[in-house]
Amino acid sequence: EAIYGIERWGKGLFEVLENGNIGLITQHGETTTTTDLTSILHSLEERGIASPILLRIANNLQSQIDKINNGFQTAIKELNYKNSYRGVFPVKVNQQAHVIEKIVEYGAPHNFGLEVGSKPELIIALGQRLATESLLICNGIKDSEFISLALLSRKLGFNTVLVLESVSELELVLKESKRIGIRPALGIRIKLNNRITGNWALSSGDRSAFGLSAPDVLHVIERLKEEEFLDCLLLQHFHLGSQVPDILDVRRSTAEACRFFVELRKEGAPLKYIDLGGGLGIDYTGEHKSTENSINYTTTEYCNNIVEAVKNTMDDAGEDHPIIVTESGRATVAYSSMLLFNILDVTHYEDRETIEIGNDDLRSLRDMRDVESYLTPTRLQECLNDVTFYRDEVRRNFGRGEIGLRDLVKAEKLYLHLVSRMRKVAQGDEWVSDDVKSALESSADIYHANFSLFQSLPDVWAIDQLHPIIPIQRLNEEPTRRAILSDITCDSDGKVDQFVLADGISNSLPVHELSEGEHYHLAVFFVGAYQETLGDLHNLFGDTNVATIEIQPDGDVNLIHEVEGDTIAEVLRYVEYDPLALSNSFKKMVEEAVSKKRLTAGERKTIMTAFKESLNGYTYFEH
Numbered sequence: 001e002a003i004y005g006i007e008r009w010g011k012g013l014f015e016v017l018e019n020g021n022i023g024l025i026t027q028h029g030e031t032t033t034t035t036d037l038t039s040i041l042h043s044l045e046e047r048g049i050a051s052p053i054l055l056r057i058a059n060n061l062q063s064q065i066d067k068i069n070n071g072f073q074t075a076i077k078e079l080n081y082k083n084s085y086r087g088v089f090p091v092k093v094n095q096q097a098h099v100i101e102k103i104v105e106y107g108a109p110h111n112f113g114l115e116v117g118s119k120p121e122l123i124i125a126l127g128q129r130l131a132t133e134s135l136l137i138c139n140g141i142k143d144s145e146f147i148s149l150a151l152l153s154r155k156l157g158f159n160t161v162l163v164l165e166s167v168s169e170l171e172l173v174l175k176e177s178k179r180i181g182i183r184p185a186l187g188i189r190i191k192l193n194n195r196i197t198g199n200w201a202l203s204s205g206d207r208s209a210f211g212l213s214a215p216d217v218l219h220v221i222e223r224l225k226e227e228e229f230l231d232c233l234l235l236q237h238f239h240l241g242s243q244v245p246d247i248l249d250v251r252r253s254t255a256e257a258c259r260f261f262v263e264l265r266k267e268g269a270p271l272k273y274i275d276l277g278g279g280l281g282i283d284y285t286g287e288h289k290s291t292e293n294s295i296n297y298t299t300t301e302y303c304n305n306i307v308e309a310v311k312n313t314m315d316d317a318g319e320d321h322p323i324i325v326t327e328s329g330r331a332t333v334a335y336s337s338m339l340l341f342n343i344l345d346v347t348h349y350e351d352r353e354t355i356e357i358g359n360d361d362l363r364s365l366r367d368m369r370d371v372e373s374y375l376t377p378t379r380l381q382e383c384l385n386d387v388t389f390y391r392d393e394v395r396r397n398f399g400r401g402e403i404g405l406r407d408l409v410k411a412e413k414l415y416l417h418l419v420s421r422m423r424k425v426a427q428g429d430e431w432v433s434d435d436v437k438s439a440l441e442s443s444a445d446i447y448h449a450n451f452s453l454f455q456s457l458p459d460v461w462a463i464d465q466l467h468p469i470i471p472i473q474r475l476n477e478e479p480t481r482r483a484i485l486s487d488i489t490c491d492s493d494g495k496v497d498q499f500v501l502a503d504g505i506s507n508s509l510p511v512h513e514l515s516e517g518e519h520y521h522l523a524v525f526f527v528g529a530y531q532e533t534l535g536d537l538h539n540l541f542g543d544t545n546v547a548t549i550e551i552q553p554d555g556d557v558n559l560i561h562e563v564e565g566d567t568i569a570e571v572l573r574y575v576e577y578d579p580l581a582l583s584n585s586f587k588k589m590v591e592e593a594v595s596k597k598r599l600t601a602g603e604r605k606t607i608m609t610a611f612k613e614s615l616n617g618y619t620y621f622e623h
């Protein structure tokens with residue numbers, strides 16, 4: 001179990017139970033409950049909710065909302081900050097109806113609001129009963145329809161703020177506002193010079209596509225003055241980019257944003273809110289350092305740094321403290337979901353039998369066999385080079401027609417046998433270079449898994465995002481195999497070959513040898529942010545089954561919501577097929593076959609039933 005580094009990235013959310021299964025830890029006031037993930041999975045499967053399943057744990061969503069809000073409250077109190085915090089959830093990070101409903105419910109005691117970046121997201125937000133003090137922040141490019149809806153929503157009591165993203169948007173807002181006769185609450189998105197590191201570096205700095213440059217900001221102020229709308233400018237916004245790895249970037253950018261804030265107030269803008277956007281990251285690897293998949297700070301540090309940086313700049317300038325707003329999406333939802341899937345099959349890259357090579361065998365085969373005589377930790381690289389050379393020589397001989405299939409098979413088997421011997425030597429106590437280890441691991445087994453990378457983990461495919469992935473059972477047994485994961489699509493990109501382990505990132509995952517017919521499940525953690533709507537229908541694998549559970553203080557697990565995954569008929573409709581027309585066309589062909597006596601009437605019934613059952617079935621492998 002220690003090999004996976006669960007205690008490092010698990011952050012008190014997971015632990016290994018005595019029976020070797022993963023336990024989910026939930027906090028209920030002073031009490032802590034641990035629930036067996038495998039038994040949750042079995043009870044879902046008994047209800048007919050099959051793998052792959054996206055499992056949402058409502059408790060983790062609530063605890064993150066509380067953590068972020070309480071983090072700011074505590075910082076405000078401790079640092080004697082003279083105003084409050086008012087967070088918003090950016091809908092784009094997870095738009096799923098049930099997630100948004102729960103965020104609104106759990107966020108209400110904290111006046112947690114919503115941020116939207118498009119008309120559909122605005123409509124989602126307007127369908128929610130937000131707490132009276134909550135903000136509804138509108139970012140993104142807005143047309144007059146978006147603007148008028150946002151303006152009118154203020155009449156219903158929504159605290160809707162239109163954030164100006166460009167100079168031309170200002171003119172449109174002024175026009176709509178005068179036409180409808182509603183004065184807006186305005187925000188202005190500024191572009192900072194400070195650039196962050198990490199995957200979203202391009203969202204920051206003066207070449208960022210978003211926000212207004214200093215000259216544009218001044219132009220907006222002038223225009224607002226001219227039109228007598230400057231009193232409407234209440235919020236200043238910026239967004240550094242997601243998953244900011246380094247706390248110093250948060251601090252520097254906050255200080256830079258505060259300087260703009262002070263100057264805008266001097267220009268007469270009655271700014272009330274400073275909105276610092278998203279960026280609060282997740283430590284996916286548990287390394288606690290400034291890298292693309294980790295962060296070098298905690299939520300508490302993040303809150304303290306922001307509150308302190310705003311306070312200091314405002315105090316230095318003699319300005320009143322504004323309400324602090326952040327738009328934490330990833331940190332709010334990532335922890336609340338995990339993907340559970342089963343292993344369908346295994347391709348072993350190892351030959352466990354010793355291959356007898358005699359003196360009559362080919363010279364390359366004999367040389368390869370002899371490598372075993374100098375297989376020691378210090379000579380591993382040499383051994384690997386040699387076996388690869390001899391194996392390739394046999395392959396070349398086969399290609400030229402000089403040897404037959406049986407010799408080729410001997411070479412392939414001997415190669416696998418020797419590489420797995422080398423892997424064992426590399427796992428010993430003696431030092432072996434990372435290059436050799438990784439070359440040996442790259443010949444790991446392939447575990448074929450029942451999920452689609454493109455549908456369920458698009459960021460793993462697109463930007464090499466790392467998520468902790470582990471088996472959820474048998475963690476009290478030593479995992480004797482190393483594997484990469486291959487998904488169910490027919491795409492060579494559909495694989496996972498980077499894994500978070502206790503001693504760093506590895507290109508293979510320690511897994512257990514599977515017995516015949518065993519149901520072996522893996523979980524991918526922290527997939528609640530961005531993955532669901534970014535996913536696509538590659539090979540027409542649709543949405544997975546989704547189950548939301550709430551764990552009670554006594555350990556009871558309530559299934560509070562379920563969404564059945566796409567059926568084949570549904571995904572076919574997405575790509576403009578009419579399942580009924582397909583079924584009719586198929587039926588016609590079957591009927592023709594019956595009339596030509598190629599099918600019996602009974603076979604017709606069987607084939608039509610199979611076709612219809614498939615249409616209404618899950619797109620993934622079904623047991």
Ligand code: PLP
Nearest residue numbers: 239242243278279327328329330
């Ligand atoms: N606010 C804006 C304007 C964004 O563009 C984003 C996403 O990039 C967010 C907030 C959410 O960022 P994060 O998920 O890092 O909290």
